[in-house]
Amino acid sequence: MYYYELALLKSPLNNLTFQSEEKILLGKKVLIKLKQRKNLDEAVVIKEVEKPTFKCSDIVEITNEYFDEKMLQIASFVSQYYVCSLGEALSAYIPFDENINPIFNEEKFDSKIVLSEQQEKAKEFLKDKKQALLFADTGAGKTEVYIKIIEEHLNANKQAILLMPEISLTPQMQKRLEKVFGKSIAIWHSKITKKKKEEILKGLQEGSIRLIAGARSALFLPYSNLGVIVVDEEHDDSYKSDSKPRFHTKDLSIYMAKKFDIQLVLGSATVSSSSFYKIPFFRLDETYHQTKKHYSFEDSEANLSLKVINKISKTIESGNQVIVFLPTRANFKYQICTTCGKSVECPFCSVSMSLHKNDLALKCHYCGYTQQIPDSCPSCHNGVIKNLRVGTAQIEEELKEIFPNKIIKRFDRDQIKTNNQLKTILNEFNKGEIDILVGTQMLSKGHDYHNVRLAVVLGIDSILNMNSYKAREKALSLLIQISGRSGRKGEGEVIIQTKNEEFFNHYLNESNYKEFLETELEFRQELYPPFLKMAKVTFSHANGIKIKDEMDYFVKLLKENKNIEVVGFGQSPIFKMANKYRYEILVRSNNIKALLNTLHSIQSPNASIDMDTIY
Numbered sequence: 001m002y003y004y005e006l007a008l009l010k011s012p013l014n015n016l017t018f019q020s021e022e023k024i025l026l027g028k029k030v031l032i033k034l035k036q037r038k039n040l041d042e043a044v045v046i047k048e049v050e051k052p053t054f055k056c057s058d059i060v061e062i063t064n065e066y067f068d069e070k071m072l073q074i075a076s077f078v079s080q081y082y083v084c085s086l087g088e089a090l091s092a093y094i095p096f097d098e099n100i101n102p103i104f105n106e107e108k109f110d111s112k113i114v115l116s117e118q119q120e121k122a123k124e125f126l127k128d129k130k131q132a133l134l135f136a137d138t139g140a141g142k143t144e145v146y147i148k149i150i151e152e153h154l155n156a157n158k159q160a161i162l163l164m165p166e167i168s169l170t171p172q173m174q175k176r177l178e179k180v181f182g183k184s185i186a187i188w189h190s191k192i193t194k195k196k197k198e199e200i201l202k203g204l205q206e207g208s209i210r211l212i213a214g215a216r217s218a219l220f221l222p223y224s225n226l227g228v229i230v231v232d233e234e235h236d237d238s239y240k241s242d243s244k245p246r247f248h249t250k251d252l253s254i255y256m257a258k259k260f261d262i263q264l265v266l267g268s269a270t271v272s273s274s275s276f277y278k279i280p281f282f283r284l285d286e287t288y289h290q291t292k293k294h295y296s297f298e299d300s301e302a303n304l305s306l307k308v309i310n311k312i313s314k315t316i317e318s319g320n321q322v323i324v325f326l327p328t329r330a331n332f333k334y335q336i337c338t339t340c341g342k343s344v345e346c347p348f349c350s351v352s353m354s355l356h357k358n359d360l361a362l363k364c365h366y367c368g369y370t371q372q373i374p375d376s377c378p379s380c381h382n383g384v385i386k387n388l389r390v391g392t393a394q395i396e397e398e399l400k401e402i403f404p405n406k407i408i409k410r411f412d413r414d415q416i417k418t419n420n421q422l423k424t425i426l427n428e429f430n431k432g433e434i435d436i437l438v439g440t441q442m443l444s445k446g447h448d449y450h451n452v453r454l455a456v457v458l459g460i461d462s463i464l465n466m467n468s469y470k471a472r473e474k475a476l477s478l479l480i481q482i483s484g485r486s487g488r489k490g491e492g493e494v495i496i497q498t499k500n501e502e503f504f505n506h507y508l509n510e511s512n513y514k515e516f517l518e519t520e521l522e523f524r525q526e527l528y529p530p531f532l533k534m535a536k537v538t539f540s541h542a543n544g545i546k547i548k549d550e551m552d553y554f555v556k557l558l559k560e561n562k563n564i565e566v567v568g569f570g571q572s573p574i575f576k577m578a579n580k581y582r583y584e585i586l587v588r589s590n591n592i593k594a595l596l597n598t599l600h601s602i603q604s605p606n607a608s609i610d611m612d613t614i615y
């Protein structure tokens, strides 16, 4: 009889010991039966152990799937660093399938792209440093540099990954990559159909697919011979997973690249302060096409000021396209009573309900609760409700009234729910069939459409005013990214609604971004990442008193620990979510080991731990 320690997939439990009459390779996926569970559970063989003193159950079935040595190593790191079970960490991966055999494929590619002198220098620098940062102005042609690097790796019979933070970027990137790599590239993200995913996994393991481009889950496929990982728009916070395992895709890419000696390229026009601090960079500061950009500011509080309307009108009359950015979706985010001053909140979450006029409803963006639009204030029963913080749907509606003969569409999560909808709208925009596209963050980065001559940026102050040490970096990078969508070839204009003209005006010029990062880093010294590590522990439970007691208990415990510092604690910004009350503790330390030990010691089913929190 053989005895094995198993990691239970998708389970927070520690490893369990099972027995088998057969010898099993490490990394194999097996099925087991747990007491009190109806169905079989999936587990992974981690190591062979001595016969234990207690009685073991049998492994029920050995599957044809396995996790290779590298997957096991990375998962073990993830479980340590991001504080989760090994089984949860392994669940991020798709294992290898033994039934799929590699076929011989040595197809060579010739992109025919000729890099500019500066792009060529960038490429050499990135190769030379092996793990490096491409700090390139918007429109400088990062993608061309990526393609040339990927091409070299594929021609050396290696595989490549190109990560993007946002699904909305994949259609255009797919087109650009297919031109060079044909059927050897596949797009991977959560909205790809199951059938398509199976095809891709087969192609990847057989060797017909050699490049995977996609969102963060693309890092966790069965690669046997990886040569390069490219992380595009590396500054983007969407790379941080918001559910367990709560890894940061970029940081994990850096870790993998260093550990397995893989080339890594991080790229952005607005590189993150942490990458700028840690990773050698090449500054690519000339745009590929001749461009000229003009910025102006607007401090009126109107949803659409006269100045904005005039600029939009001029742009579309001359046959060019406009994008309008807002950080908020729906018609309005807040409904405030003019008499009692209370806002209409979700009954299950302590957040304001958003107004969706098209659906004649108020919706909670956190739990999905939907209700009728009330005629009067639900609190005082006679006040009139005023709508605040305008969203994309409202701006779309107002633009349609002002420009009834123009085509105006919306680009946000309410409007784009499937991969097909995404492709259709970007296709229409590319063909010039849309005059004005109104959208949220989805619209802000990476897109390369040459006919956009005006970018209107609304509501950026709400990001600058966020309660986060990263607020300035987030607001400025977002603004530069959106501005970068306008005038990619020829002239472009950007109009920004803000009460913080001085701050934005100084740093808007991309050549000042480096100075901005240096100032930021100075401010963060000894206080914030990247100089020290920060983690957030959130406690949540339906019983608000019980959960506050639990937080208080841990605050006391953590404060006794001399190696870490409790920065703050109390109610979470969203105190109640889906009927659970939430409290949080923010801790920091320059001693990673001590911080991790402490975090691992917090054993409570009500606690969730977010290492390197991006709050």
Ligand SMILES: Nc1ncnc2c1ncn2[C@@H]1O[C@H](COP(=O)(O)OP(=O)(O)OP(=O)(O)O)[C@@H](O)[C@H]1O
Pocket: 113, 114, 115, 116, 119, 136, 137, 138, 139, 140, 141, 142, 143, 144, 268, 269, 288, 289, 445, 446, 447, 448, 484, 485
């Ligand atoms: N070497 C090249 N040959 C031909 N065209 C190029 C070359 N480099 C860049 N371009 C063109 O310049 C434009 C901008 O390039 P790209 O979209 O890669 O910019 P980017 O650096 O990714 O910008 P952003 O940061 O805004 O996403 C594209 O239309 C691209 O095709």
Ligand SMILES: [Zn+2]
Pocket: 346, 347, 348, 349, 364, 365, 366, 367, 368, 369, 578
């Ligand atoms: Zn809710």
